[in-house]
Amino acid sequence: MFALVNRLQTKPGERDAVVENLLESGKAFDGNDACLLYLVTESVDEPDTIWVVDLWTSEEAHTDALQDPRLRPFIEATMPLLQAPPEQIELRHRGGIVSLASLD
Amino acid sequence: MFALVNRLQTKPGERDAVVENLLESGKAFDGNDACLLYLVTESVDEPDTIWVVDLWTSEEAHTDALQDPRLRPFIEATMPLLQAPPEQIELRHRGGIVSLASLD
Numbered sequence: 001m002f003a004l005v006n007r008l009q010t011k012p013g014e015r016d017a018v019v020e021n022l023l024e025s026g027k028a029f030d031g032n033d034a035c036l037l038y039l040v041t042e043s044v045d046e047p048d049t050i051w052v053v054d055l056w057t058s059e060e061a062h063t064d065a066l067q068d069p070r071l072r073p074f075i076e077a078t079m080p081l082l083q084a085p086p087e088q089i090e091l092r093h094r095g096g097i098v099s100l101a102s103l104d
Numbered sequence: 105m106f107a108l109v110n111r112l113q114t115k116p117g118e119r120d121a122v123v124e125n126l127l128e129s130g131k132a133f134d135g136n137d138a139c140l141l142y143l144v145t146e147s148v149d150e151p152d153t154i155w156v157v158d159l160w161t162s163e164e165a166h167t168d169a170l171q172d173p174r175l176r177p178f179i180e181a182t183m184p185l186l187q188a189p190p191e192q193i194e195l196r197h198r199g200g201i202v203s204l205a206s207l208d
Contacts, residue, residue: 003143003145005109005145005155005157019198019199023198023199023200026199026200026201027201029201030201035201036202037141037143037200037201037202038200038201038202039107039141039157039159039197039200039202040197040198040199040200041107041109041195041196041197041198042195042196042198043193043194043195044194044195044196045193045194051109051193051195052200053109053143053157055143089147089149089155090147090148090149091145091146091147091148091155092145092146092148093143093144093145094123094127094144094145094146095123095127095130095144096127096130096141096142096143096144096156097130097131097133097134097139097141097142098140098141098142098143
């Protein structure tokens with residue numbers, strides 16, 4: 001199991017646009033059984049900060065998913081809206097509980 | 105929906121002990137429908153860093169859950185193993201996808 005926490009810092013006022021891009025581009029993972037979680041959130045305290053939490057069955061599955069050509073236009077549209085390259089923190093899943101039935 | 109990313113920095117060599125405490129104490133949330141996600145992970149690159157991702161139906165539900173007296177011994181056992189107080193980042197959920205059936 002491969003997890004990532006990604007911190008994105010947008011240019012001032014561009015957070016909503018980046019969130020929309022992240023949600024739209026995330027639809028590429030919809031039919032992908034290797035993508036267990038793709039959670040797009042925004043900081044309560046920092047107006048231009050986005051946090052994305054991903055959970056994948058393996059690092060390889062994540063790498064493969066990023067090859068999807070449908071992602072390219074979203075990446076190209078998003079990069080100019082960011083203050084800096086995304087900060088990507090690689091994590092190993094140790095455990096926990098999940099009862100996300102009510103999330104949809 | 106209320107989300108939290110928590111970063112814990114343990115004293116050297118104490119990460120496994122803290123992960124165990126987090127997983128054990130998380131069992132207090134097992135029957136709690138307000139806890140949608142409680143994910144315990146460890147940094148791949150930093151040997152003493154733990155990241156916990158929580159998702160709750162509301163901030164109030166989270167506050168209530170932390171009142172559970174079963175948590176106290178775990179908190180008391182964990183605090184001396186940390187380098188610093190946990191860093192807690194409050195987030196608003198914006199969307200994403202979830203297919204965690206294979207997590208259990």
